[in-house]
Amino acid sequence: MSEAWARQGNPAVADAPASGHAPLGAVARRLGQLATAALYREVALSPKPGLVSPQDSGSHRDMDFRTFVRSLQALRSYFPEIAAAGMVEPGFEPLRRLGVSAEARMLAATGGINTHRGAIFNLGLLCASAGALAAGGHTLTAEAVCAGVSCRWGDEILGAARPDATSHGAEVLRRHGVGGARGEAAAGFPAALHVGLPAYRGALAQGASPEQAAVQALFALMAALDDTNLLWRGGAEGLAHARQVCAGFLARGGVLASGWEPRARAIHQDFVARNLSPGGSADLLGVTLFLDALHLHVF
Numbered sequence: 001m002s003e004a005w006a007r008q009g010n011p012a013v014a015d016a017p018a019s020g021h022a023p024l025g026a027v028a029r030r031l032g033q034l035a036t037a038a039l040y041r042e043v044a045l046s047p048k049p050g051l052v053s054p055q056d057s058g059s060h061r062d063m064d065f066r067t068f069v070r071s072l073q074a075l076r077s078y079f080p081e082i083a084a085a086g087m088v089e090p091g092f093e094p095l096r097r098l099g100v101s102a103e104a105r106m107l108a109a110t111g112g113i114n115t116h117r118g119a120i121f122n123l124g125l126l127c128a129s130a131g132a133l134a135a136g137g138h139t140l141t142a143e144a145v146c147a148g149v150s151c152r153w154g155d156e157i158l159g160a161a162r163p164d165a166t167s168h169g170a171e172v173l174r175r176h177g178v179g180g181a182r183g184e185a186a187a188g189f190p191a192a193l194h195v196g197l198p199a200y201r202g203a204l205a206q207g208a209s210p211e212q213a214a215v216q217a218l219f220a221l222m223a224a225l226d227d228t229n230l231l232w233r234g235g236a237e238g239l240a241h242a243r244q245v246c247a248g249f250l251a252r253g254g255v256l257a258s259g260w261e262p263r264a265r266a267i268h269q270d271f272v273a274r275n276l277s278p279g280g281s282a283d284l285l286g287v288t289l290f291l292d293a294l295h296l297h298v299f
């Protein structure tokens with residue numbers, strides 16, 4: 001199961017070059033494949049508290065696994081496109097326009113449902129940063145790619161926030177002062193880099209399967225993050241409850257302890273009963289899996 005899950009939707013696993021430098025067009029295509037594969041692995045993963053998986057729709061009534069797959073199909077050309085755009089050292093505005101048009105394609109494919117708004121933003125910026133590094137002849141490491149987003153576009157990412165915006169994220173920023181997707185990106189994705197990635201790799205090193213390691217990374221992210229989706233649906237109380245339950249799961253040994261799966265499923269049911277959905281953590285799990293794959297593949 002675990003190897004099959006790791007290879008699912010991941011063409012890069014099957015045809016990664018053994019060594020050497022690929023032409024830039026091929027690098028952009030491979031970055032796009034890695035981004036799409038990371039998002040596919042995230043949505044295919046189970047159990048995930050409150051989130052959509054092939055098993056069920058979690059705390060969501062308007063979308064299921066097939067909605068996410070349709071959304072991913074609509075986004076397939078976006079990630080290579082924005083990676084290629086990054087290679088010509090653009091300012092923020094051309095990247096933002098690519099993101100806005102990808103969002104429109106996502107909404108058309110899902111009938112107006114927001115499946116991947118955060119992912120379009122996060123992984124779009126990371127693909128552009130990786131493209132810029134590749135064009136400069138630099139090695140693509142998780143640290144360099146994340147720092148690239150912060151250094152190149154951090155100020156504009158924060159500056160693009162409109163005080164009168166009506167999005168859930170903007171409302172949460174006003175009510176709770178939490179920076180959400182923009183804050184994470186502008187700071188160079190500290191949660192994915194310093195929480196998700198060490199949890200994922202640490203679990204693998206201790207013998208977990210890739211699938212178990214991804215569950216561990218998701219719980220670590222949920223325990224640490226001020227997830228604006230949890231705040232939107234559950235307020236400060238809902239966020240505190242979710243973080244505490246996930247910290248408790250990790251303190252009992254997480255996915256490395258026997259009986260972890262029924263415990264994780266019980267937490268899933270608890271989130272559903274409370275109508276909680278950690279969409280920001282899910283997005284950052286996608287980022288974590290993308291960053292990990294950068295190390296595995298030679299460009």
Ligand SMILES: CC(C)(COP(=O)(O)OP(=O)(O)OC[C@H]1O[C@@H](n2cnc3c(N)ncnc32)[C@H](O[C@H]2O[C@H](COP(=O)(O)OP(=O)(O)OP(=O)(O)O)[C@@H](O)[C@H]2O)[C@@H]1O)[C@@H](O)C(=O)NCCC(=O)NCCS
Pocket residue numbers: 060092095096097098099100103114115116117118119120121122124125165167168169170179180181182184225226227228229232233277279280281283284
């Ligand atoms: C920069 C934007 C993404 C602006 O976001 P804003 O702050 O205005 O907020 P939202 O529009 O609400 O979207 C932010 C999405 O980011 C994800 N997220 C949340 N917290 C974090 C975090 N701490 N770190 C990283 N990412 C985070 C999250 O995405 C997931 O949740 C989605 C479902 O959300 P929503 O529709 O609110 O949820 P429901 O609970 O289902 O609602 P109801 O059922 O109750 O109605 C899901 O899709 C996940 O993806 C937040 O949603 C951006 O809007 C923007 O500027 N976009 C265009 C530019 C662009 O993309 N450029 C790319 C290259 S520059």
Ligand SMILES: Nc1ncnc2[nH]cnc12
Pocket residue numbers: 042043050051052053060115116277278279280282283
């Ligand atoms: N699997 C998932 N379920 C619900 N919202 C999400 N946002 C990103 N991934 C998600």
